[in-house]
Amino acid sequence: MNHDQLQKTLHASQYAEQVLAQYAEQLQQDDQDHPFHQTLSSAEIFAYVEQTLAGIEDEIQWMRQLRILRARLMFRWIWQDANQQTTVPQLTRELSDFADACICAAKAFALPALLAKYGEPMGYDGQVQDLIVIGMGKLGAQELNLSSDIDLIFAFDEQGETNGRKCIEVQQFCILWGQKLIYLLDHMTAEGFVFRVDMRLRPWGDGSALAISHVALEKYLIQHGREWERYAWIKARVITGEKGDSLMEMTRPFVFRRYVDYSAFEAMREMKQMIEREVARRNIHDDIKLGAGGIREIEFIVQVFQLIHGGSKLELQDRTCLTSLEHIGAVGLLEPHVVSDLEDAYLFLRRVEHAIQALNDQQTQALPVEPALRQRMVETLGYATWDEFLDVLNPKRDKVSLQFKNLIRENEFDQHDADSTELEQRLFAVLDDDAQNLIHEFWHGHAIKKLPAKAVERLKAFWPPLIAAILQAEQPQVALLRLMPLIESVMRRTVYLVMLIENKGALQRLVKMAEVSPWICEELTHYPVLLDEFLSMDFELPRRADLEASMRYQLLRIELDQVEDLMRVLRLFKKSHVLAVAASDVLAESPLMKVSDALTDIAEVCVEATLHLAYEIVAQKHGYPVTQDGQRCSIDQKGFIVIGYGKLGGIELGYGSDLDLVFIHYLDEQADTDGRKSISGFEFALRVAQKFMSLMTTQTLDGRAYEIDTRLRPSGEAGVLVTSLKAYEQYQMKSAWLWEHQALVRARSIAGDLGLRQQFEQLRCEILTQKRDEGEVQTEVLKMRQKMKDHLGSSKEQKKDGIFHLKQDAGGIVDIEFMAQYMVLAWSGTKPDLAHFSDNVRILEDAARLDCLPSQDAQALIQAYLSERAESHRLALANKNMQVQAAQWRDTREIVCKLWQRLIDPSAQALDSE
Structure with a gap:
């Protein structure tokens, strides 16, 4: 040595x-x-x-x-x-x-x-x-x-x-x-x-x-799980153990919220105050870990940023303090000089900690008291005297203490009246008399008088930044009038006001969305809990895997017999994620196809989860049924599937779309389930479908998850709610009308037993690829289309007034959908690939690829279809119907009408003769 x-x-x-x-x-x-x-x-x-x-x-x-x-x-x-x-x-x-x-x-x-x-x-x-x-x-x-x-x-x-x-x-x-x-x-x-x-x-x-x-x-x-446990689990790591990684993956959503987590502010403030009280009470200034400006304060600073921002900034999810501190600086949450000061202090304090503990191998971070031990320690650290050491230590701790005190400070709720008055004067200058009266009545009404003093104080603090954000809008009065009901609905829940004050960007986005979409404002007003999601949105369209994980995470904490809680989760899941899509649509201008994909994914995740819940609720009471192959069913092999038709099947959902569903099973209808209260396989399937409908459509305080239409099942409303695959096949092959095969073009299995879903897809393909007489298909499609125009299209008077129904009138969305369906029914007997997809865009692309339709015509129809659907989304967000000014759509309609005339109805009238 x-x-x-x-x-x-x-x-x-x-x-x-x-x-x-x-x-x-x-x-x-x-x-x-x-x-x-x-x-x-x-x-x-x-x-x-x-x-x-x-x-x-x-x-x-x-x-x-x-x-x-x-x-x-x-x-x-x-x-x-x-x-x-x-x-x-x-x-x-x-x-x-x-x-x-x-x-x-x-x-x-x-x-x-x-x-x-x-x-x-x-x-x-x-x-x-x-x-x-x-x-x-x-x-x-x-x-x-x-x-x-x-x-x-x-x-x-x-x-x-x-x-x-x-x-x-x-x-x-x-x-x-x-x-x-x-x-x-x-x-x-x-x-x-x-x-x-x-x-x-x-x-x-x-x-x-x-x-x-x-x-x-x-x-x-x-x-x-409490907030301090989220704080503790940031550093959690599996040391040994099979399946430990999947367990850790499960904990991440608990620790890191998907978006910026403003809900953590209050809890972190309380933890910070607890730390400050402990330091004052215990007089532990000489403890370089727990005392003011110590190691714990540095770690707390880092972990506060991790908790609040780690869900949206994945680089902040690192366990180590120094690495996380570097990342916090890199993403701009702390100034470079602050990061440098904290890194320097952390490394110094940890070295001092080691010097203290090396003295006697003791678990302590308190500076030694005995002069001899002090001298040994400071000499190890490279200082001649104790005072020289303190001259270095104390400034470092002071810098840490300053940053700790600046962290998540209590907001000041003492806005100057002069500032508020000036802003209101500027606002009143752009408002009409009605809007000015609305503000006056709001501040002098009974609702304000009944508020607790703290709520009034926070509302007054919220008012100036709200006005400032509204004044930046293109239509300040529109934004104000749409936001006032929302403010009234949340003013007792002052945590929302605090969050909006904390997050100026979210407030500005809220104003912009109010300006564009009264529908979004109404959703937030009726269901203020959705503000939790809105305030932390990153305005990226949700991914399917994230939706599935979120649904699973929310349902896991609820028992099957807690039906009201299950329904609440389904409704708020649907509403919050649809709101997120709408926000992305409005603020990030996401492409139409991706918006529809996301809305469809949300619906499919809801359907899959609801089917699982309905199936398990019935099985818990009656036991599991037997399939037609004699196999006992289980959670994974249900022998039951849900088919999506229409917009859901075509992956084209809009904001207000209902779900067209058909239920199909593969159970032995005569065999009994294996529970104490056994029932027949048919009764089991029927009860699953009924429970599914109840979970989805029952009106609660949180509304409905979805409106559901089951009339496309075999024999329509006269038929049973759920059908065996064999009965479904016999009906489609022997009894179904052509319009039912036309509806099948947009059908797709979306939930349930994977093997049965594959069988359905094969059956769908067999039905659609039958050889049909092209003339008969033309006649039947034209007959159905005319019925729809007569019942749902614009009246003669409306057409004279220059009104065009974007969906139902000639040259509208339904014309394009019918042309795509016609191609599948008329031509897939010789071109089976046409029957592969259920969405209109890919059907039209395949028609061009298979030389059934000139590429130029297919692209023209696709562009017309996307334009009209994009407008339908905009109208839905604006709470408007589908009637628009015909003159603005003339060129698009002419393209669609000419192709309709060529493909289906040579005798169709020109637009001018409507």
Whole structure:
């Protein structure tokens, strides 16, 4: 060993002196094998642990050798720190790697005895269960200090039982496993301990079960998880355990909200105030972790930004403090000089922390009191005197303290009356008398007088920024009149006003959306809870996978018998995500096809979830049915599917679209279910369909999820609600009218049993690709189209007044849809690829690709169709009907009418003769 470096090490640490006295020969060998000044990789640390414990079966000897190894490695790390041969990130990473290696070793050593006594822990899924060990806090972030304890949570994937002679539940097996792991590491022997283990961060804390299943943990986080637990789970990391990654993936939506999380502000303020009160009460200024300007304040600053912005800025989801701090600076949430000050302070304070703990291997961050220990510590850190050290320490802590105090400050609710008066004068200048009277009545009405003082105070604080945002609008009066009902509906829920004050960008977007869409304002006014989503939207169209995860996450916390809660989730899920699409449509000008795709995805996720709920509710009461193949059904193999027709089937949903649905089953209608209250397979299928309709369409305080039309089922309203696949096939092949095959063009299986869905798609293709007489198809399509025009199109008087019904009149949307359907029915007998898709655009593209229609004509129809549908979306957002000025659509209509005349009706009248 290098003599000078050894002396520095021993001067820095009384604990190192003790280790040297006990294990001098081993330390000498360690230095020869891997010199102390060299750092260790993760692989090398794991190898150290494995080699040390290799072949040891005696528990006492195993514990002794691991503790001796810990002392030798601690000597190495104190050596490197005292001689400045490592960095804070490197040292904390090595300490964390050693903890990981010890945990894995203890877990492996504890298992054989349990297996011998109880057998393997088998989940209900038939898989052997593993103990998942989650590191929290500094261990999770791989930032352990020299004398850290380790925060752990134990979990497992699936409940079940062991398969040994003495059978116990998987949870009990994992609890015993975890208890032994703790004992092997935490128990104090003559050689000391390896790590103190803290389990208090587990769900429910002390007194609760030591190990928890994946499902139970997920339910806990959803139902009971508190803001401080979100804060704690930021640093969570799986150290060992099969399926640990999927468990961690499950926790991410709990920790990081998808959008900017302004709801976290209040909770973070409370946590900050708690920290400040604790510092004042305990007088812990000399604690460089917990005191003012200490390590905890830096970590809190970082984690506040992570909680609020981590859902929308994925780079902020890193566990380590320094890396996250860099990312916070990179995305512009903190000024570069602030990031630099905090990084500098963090590294300095962590080095001081190591110097404190090296003295006696104690879990403390308090600066030493004894003069001799103080002098040893400051000399290790490179300072001559204690005062010289404080001259460096205190300014760094002051900078941290300043940023901590500036963080999420309470908003000032004392707006100057002069500012408000000036803004109101500017607003009144652009308002008519009615609008001015509305404002006057609002502020002097009974509703304001009944508000609590705090609510009035916040409303007054909200008013000036609202006026400022409205004054920036192109139509200030329109925006104001549409927003006033919304303000009245939320003014008692002042958290919304606070959030809008916090988030000026959201307020400006709200004003812009009010200007464009009264429909959006009405939705928010009727269902203010949707503001939660609106305030945190990123205005990107939702992805299907995210929608599915969100639905699953929301439904998981609700039991099947809580029907009202289930319906509330379905309705708010639909409304909030449709609102998000509308916002993207208005503010981000998303393309029409992508908007329709997103609206269709929302509906499909709702249908899939509702089918699952309806099926399970009926099965819970009556048991599972049997398929026509004699197989017992299950959650995944339902023997039941939902078919989407019309706009849903054609992937062309709009904002107010209802859902055209048909229910098909593959159950043995005569065989009974396997429950106590058994019913026939037919009765089961019927009750599933009825429960589905009830969940979707019952009017509640949150409205309906969707209006549903089932009249396209075989025999229409006279037919049964749900049909077997065989009966459906017989009807379509033998009894269906041509218009029913025409409707089938836009049909698509959207939910349920995958195998049955594939069978339906094959059947659909067989029906549509039958060879038909082209003249008969022309006649029937023309007859149906004329009926629709007569019943739904514009009247003669309206046409004379220059009105064009965008959907139903000649040259409108339905003409284009009918042409696409005509092509499929008339030509797919020889061109079967025409029947592949259910949406009009791809049908028209295929018609061109298969030389059924000139490419120029197909593109002209597609452009006309997209233009008219885009306008229909705009009208829906503006709460207007589909009647527009005919003159503005003349060119588009002429293109459609000429092709209609060529394809279907040579005798069709020209537009001028309408």
